[in-house]
Amino acid sequence: MTDNGRLQLAEMFEEAREQNRAVLLPYLTAGIPDVGTSIEIFAAMAAAGADGFEVGIPYTDPLMDGPVIMEAGEMAIRSGVTVDVALEVVTAIVTETGKPVLVMTYVNPVLRHGIDTFFAKVRAAGAAGVIIADLPADEATPFMAAAETSGLGFVLFAAPTTDDDRLAGVIDADPAFVYAIAEIGVTGERTDASSNVARLAERIRRLSDVPIVFGVGISTPDHVASAARHGDGIIVGSGIVRRVLEAGSPAGAASDVGAFVGELVTATKRG
Amino acid sequence: MRLDHPDDRGRFGDYGGAFAPETLMPALKELEEAFVAAWADDAFHAELDALLEHYVGRPTPVYHAGRLSEELGIDLYLKREDLAHTGAHKINNTVAQGLLTKRMGKNRVIAETGAGQHGVATATACALFGLDCVVYMGEKDIERQALNVYRMRLLGTEVIPVTTGTGTLKDAVSAALRDWVASVETTHYIIGSVVGPHPFPWMVREFQKVIGEELRSQLDGSPHAPTPDVIVAPVGGGSNAMGIFYSYAGDDGVRLVGVEAAGLGIATGKHGASLGEGSPGVLHGSMTYMLQDDHGQVLEAHSISAGLDYPGVGPEHAHFKDDGLVEYFSVTDDDAVAAFHRLSRTEGIIPALESAHGLAWIIANAEHLEGSVVVLNLSGRGDKDVQQVAALHD
Numbered sequence: 001m002t003d004n005g006r007l008q009l010a011e012m013f014e015e016a017r018e019q020n021r022a023v024l025l026p027y028l029t030a031g032i033p034d035v036g037t038s039i040e041i042f043a044a045m046a047a048a049g050a051d052g053f054e055v056g057i058p059y060t061d062p063l064m065d066g067p068v069i070m071e072a073g074e075m076a077i078r079s080g081v082t083v084d085v086a087l088e089v090v091t092a093i094v095t096e097t098g099k100p101v102l103v104m105t106y107v108n109p110v111l112r113h114g115i116d117t118f119f120a121k122v123r124a125a126g127a128a129g130v131i132i133a134d135l136p137a138d139e140a141t142p143f144m145a146a147a148e149t150s151g152l153g154f155v156l157f158a159a160p161t162t163d164d165d166r167l168a169g170v171i172d173a174d175p176a177f178v179y180a181i182a183e184i185g186v187t188g189e190r191t192d193a194s195s196n197v198a199r200l201a202e203r204i205r206r207l208s209d210v211p212i213v214f215g216v217g218i219s220t221p222d223h224v225a226s227a228a229r230h231g232d233g234i235i236v237g238s239g240i241v242r243r244v245l246e247a248g249s250p251a252g253a254a255s256d257v258g259a260f261v262g263e264l265v266t267a268t269k270r271g
Numbered sequence: 272m273r274l275d276h277p278d279d280r281g282r283f284g285d286y287g288g289a290f291a292p293e294t295l296m297p298a299l300k301e302l303e304e305a306f307v308a309a310w311a312d313d314a315f316h317a318e319l320d321a322l323l324e325h326y327v328g329r330p331t332p333v334y335h336a337g338r339l340s341e342e343l344g345i346d347l348y349l350k351r352e353d354l355a356h357t358g359a360h361k362i363n364n365t366v367a368q369g370l371l372t373k374r375m376g377k378n379r380v381i382a383e384t385g386a387g388q389h390g391v392a393t394a395t396a397c398a399l400f401g402l403d404c405v406v407y408m409g410e411k412d413i414e415r416q417a418l419n420v421y422r423m424r425l426l427g428t429e430v431i432p433v434t435t436g437t438g439t440l441k442d443a444v445s446a447a448l449r450d451w452v453a454s455v456e457t458t459h460y461i462i463g464s465v466v467g468p469h470p471f472p473w474m475v476r477e478f479q480k481v482i483g484e485e486l487r488s489q490l491d492g493s494p495h496a497p498t499p500d501v502i503v504a505p506v507g508g509g510s511n512a513m514g515i516f517y518s519y520a521g522d523d524g525v526r527l528v529g530v531e532a533a534g535l536g537i538a539t540g541k542h543g544a545s546l547g548e549g550s551p552g553v554l555h556g557s558m559t560y561m562l563q564d565d566h567g568q569v570l571e572a573h574s575i576s577a578g579l580d581y582p583g584v585g586p587e588h589a590h591f592k593d594d595g596l597v598e599y600f601s602v603t604d605d606d607a608v609a610a611f612h613r614l615s616r617t618e619g620i621i622p623a624l625e626s627a628h629g630l631a632w633i634i635a636n637a638e639h640l641e642g643s644v645v646v647l648n649l650s651g652r653g654d655k656d657v658q659q660v661a662a663l664h665d
Contacts, residue, residue, distance in 0.1 A: 060436060060569040061445045061554070064292045064452065070435060082566045107290050108553045112567030134556070136296045138280065139288055157293035161455060166296065181294055185453030 005128035006153035006176045008100045012051055013177070013211040013232050021269045022228035023051035025213065026261055027104065027237035028244065029072040030055050030086035031079060037250040039092045044258035045240075046097035049265035053093060054131065054235055057086040057105035064106075064133040066188030068238040072245060083109055083118070087125035094126035102129040102155065110143070119146040129153035129176050137170045144173060155179050155213075158204060160196040171208045178210055180231060183217030188238045190217040193226040201230035221267035228268045236264055272594060273520040274587075281469025282558075284593065286586035289468035290553045295448075298455045303470040305375050310477060315370065322366050323481065326399070327356045329363075330485040333646070335495075338617045343637040346497065349620070349649040350486055350515060359623065359651030360482060360511045361392035365461055367478040369396035372459040379403040379458040383447040385412055385440030385507070386578035386625065387419025388651055389463030394428035396461070404428040407446040411438040412577045419655050437571045440507075440581045444555050464508025465585030468556030472585050479514030486646065487518055497644045501526045504648035505628040506599065507543065507579040509588045511650035520596045529588065530632045532574030533601035541573035544601040545584040546592050554583035560592070575604035575659070576624035578651075606631040611653060611660060623651030624659075 016023045026045050031038050042053055058073035058081055065073065083105075090101050103122050110118045110132060122130060129152055135143060137156050147154035153176025158167055161184060170178060180201065182194035197214055204212055214227040215235030227234050240257055247253035274283055281287050289299055309315040323329040331354050336347040352360040365382075372380055380402045384390030390406040397404035406423055410432045413420055423430050436442035444466070451460045465472045465479070483502075492498045502519060504512035506529040519525045532543035542548065549560040554569060562570040562582035574580040591597040602610075607624055610631035615621045622630065626649045633645055653660075 059567075061441070063445060063448045063556075066449070074435070077568060108563065108569070109567035111552055112563065112565070134290050134292055134553070136289065136291060136293050138296070139290055159292075159294040159297075161294055161297045163297055166293075166300075184294055184455065186449050 004151045005100070005123065006151070008128045009153045009176050012100055016051065016232065020271060022231055023233040024049070024224070024261070024265050024268050025052050025054055025102070025233055025235045026050050026240050027054040027056060027235055028240055029058055029069065029076050030089040031076045031081035032072045032241065032244055033250065033253065034079065035085065035089060037253060038089055039096065040250065040254045041244060041257050042093045043096050044254040045261045046099050048258045048262040050099065050261055052100040052102065052128070054102045054104045054237070055086065055090050055093065057083055057103060057109060059106040059109055062106060062133065064186055066186040066238060068242045068245070069187050072241045083113060087121060090125045090127050100128035101126065102131055103127050104131040104133065107132050107135050115142055115146045116149070119150040119152055123150040123152050127152065129155060131155040131179060137166070137173050140173060157181060158200060160184055160200055164203070167203060168207060171204070171210060175210065177213050177233070178204055180204065180212050180214050181216045182214045182227060185217065187216050189219035189242065193223045194218070197227050197230045221263045224264050224267040228270055234268065273596060277469060277473050283587045283590035285551070286558045286589040287469055287472055288558050289556060290558070291468045291556045292452055294452050295455060299468055299470065301375070305371055306470055306474045309371055309374055319367055319370055323363065327362050327366060328354065329481065330489070331355050333486065333489040336618050339614065342617065343634065344641045345637055346644045347633065348490065348644070348646045350482060350646055352482060352511060352648060352650045353620070353622065353626070353652035357392050357395050358654065359388040359392065360479060360514060361389045361463060362395065363481055363514070364463070364475050364478040364510065365389070365392040365396040368459070368461040369400045369402065372402060372461070373400055375459060377457055377459045379454065380461050381405045381407070381447050381450050381454070381458055382461045382463060383407045383440065383443035384463065385443065385580060386576065386623070387412070387416040387423070387655060388578065390428070390430070391419050391422045391426070393461050394423040394426035397428065398426045405450070406430050407433050407443040407450070409433045409437070409439040409443050412440065415659050416577055416655055418658070439572070440577065441569065441572065448555065464510040465513045465587060466508045466555055466557065466583060472557060472587055475510055476513045476517060476587060479510050480517040482511065482514035482648065483516060483518035486515060490646065499525055499646045500643040501528060501640060501645045502648070503528045503530060503629045503633055503645065505530050505579060505625045505650060506546065506584060506588060507581050507625060509585040511648050513585060513587060515648040516597055520591060527597040528632065529597050529599040530628045531599060531601040532576060532579035532628060533603045534573040536603055537601060542601065543572035543574040543579045543581060545582055546588060546599040547601050551589070557586045559583055559586040559589045575607060576628065578623070578625040579628065600632055602628045602631040606635065608660060608663065610634055611656070620649070621653035621657070622649055623653050624656045626650045
């Protein structure tokens with residue numbers, strides 16, 4: 001395995017392309033429902049075939065998140081999940097599963113640490129990449145420079161509302177992958193598969209073959225199957241976090257989520 | 272230095288910018304373009320000016336508070352924003368943004384409110400322009416501002432309680448932004464202060480600067496209209512203060528004083544003094560001074576005044592603080608309540624608790640201000656606070 005996070009992510013996408021499937025990157029807030037159990041849940045998801053993970057560092061005012069991930073974030077903050085604790089969880093996941101981990105957070109905790117310090121710590125913890133939900137390409141330059149210095153992949157967003165000029169700016173900035181927002185709205189489970197994924201993927205593909213990962217509103221095997229036809233990867237968050245919050249016991253959480261992720265992984269195979 | 276407009280990244284010096292989810296970025300660009308076009312359009316100004324005169328009741332008077340001046344040994348003038356329609360300066364901004372909403376072809380408006388004054392002003396503009404309106408309000412604020420909740424409902428607005436986080440203004444802004452992420456194609460967010468991602472801080476300042484511009488012509492140095500030595504305004508998000516300060520900022524002859532909430536006392540940690548006690552960070556889409564812990568988590572603010580109970584402040588105030596254009600101080604709940612009573616008894620004017628913070632600073636510093644011409648921005652009337660103040664004495 002390479003020691004550069006961005007290359008690790010690239011290898012993950014390449015392997016899945018060769019196997020004619022999309023990667024599955026489940027999201028869970030670090031330390032939910034507690035630190036030990038959250039590591040067990042990540043291990044169960046790896047055993048079920050997840051390709052990598054998004055580990056959420058909680059923030060008090062998560063503008064991109066719906067009620068389920070907000071609740072998980074509030075719970076994590078109350079129980080003392082700081083950036084350092086979350087990065088301990090990252091290290092444990094990487095050690096235990098060997099899968100690439102992306103850290104997902106909001107811009108203020110990063111600024112409070114200092115951009116360079118934050119990225120160096122994230123890389124030292126063993127993560128492969130960073131996603132910052134409220135950081136548009138316009139403000140990303142110093143963050144992307146720090147990611148490059150630290151050997152981390154950095155992710156930028158494209159939304160169905162993103163116009164062609166902005167999309168070109170996102171591609172030009174050369175992110176490790178484009179997080180393609182499948183639904184106009186905050187994170188959360190939806191009933192219907194997104195009608196935006198085909199069009200958004202086509203618009204990105206016209207400009208670049210950068211990996212495309214769909215997220216927001218993807219919560220069932222059917223949604224995953226639909227998105228897998230158009231992108232290189234899929235992030236599922238609220239569907240997993242809700243199962244963890246609703247589980248009766250730690251062991252139950254790991255087995256419920258493992259079984260769910262197994263179904264999602266099956267749906268990532270094309271054709 | 273005072274800037275006419277922020278730079279092309281939406282910055283006032285180090286502060287401002289647009290830190291928002293990508294889904295919103297195109298709408299922020301669209302809003303900036305719509306605002307720039309409208310603000311350069313005589314027809315927009317003509318329509319807005321007519322509404323400000325005949326509907327809002329501008330210009331608002333400047334009143335010489337004679338009895339209180341005598342007691343304090345200063346020459347105290349009140350800029351009577353409390354006499355604007357709906358009882359606060361907030362209507363200046365909502366009427367203008369309502370017009371802009373129509374120009375952009377959107378038919379739904381969302382807003383946040385703390386004390387309820389911005390919510391009422393938004394509900395009013397939406398009734399006037401025939402727009403659907405939803406206002407997010409923290410559950411704690413809904414309790415302490417029941418009158419304004421009922422006013423909004425009377426005006427046809429849906430008030431949605433926000434139960435997340437601290438249940439106050441901060442969480443109402445977050446909830447409104449989350450709604451906007453989902454509804455951005457049909458909805459305009461009428462933000463209530465000089466906060467949020469670019470272009471909001473700039474645009475709201477432009478819509479509120481009429482307060483200071485009027486004051487300049489009202490206190491022009493002619494007989495019985497001396498030019499101000501000191502202008503004082505309360506600062507929560509900072510829209511009334513920016514409105515009255517802006518045209519004086521950088522004017523050497525005039526001292527500008529912003530007054531934040533010291534709540535139960537700065538030493539208790541229960542306050543809303545983002546400029547005085549906070550540090551730079553990103554809150555609600557812009558870089559500014561904010562109350563945060565060592566991990567970058569946003570801290571709960573405290574003030575008896577719901578409008579000052581906010582852990583951030585407009586980015587242009589952050590710039591003014593660093594540049595020394597405005598001095599910022601803070602006043603406790605108790606001193607604000609005492610000033611609330613004093614203005615009521617001496618002048619027959621019941622001020623909003625927000626405005627009472629400005630007056631409390633003047634009272635506390637009257638000795639140093641002796642003989643000065645002092646203007647207080649009386650940003651709102653206090654009817655909404657009467658029940659809360661009465662409860663203090665039960």
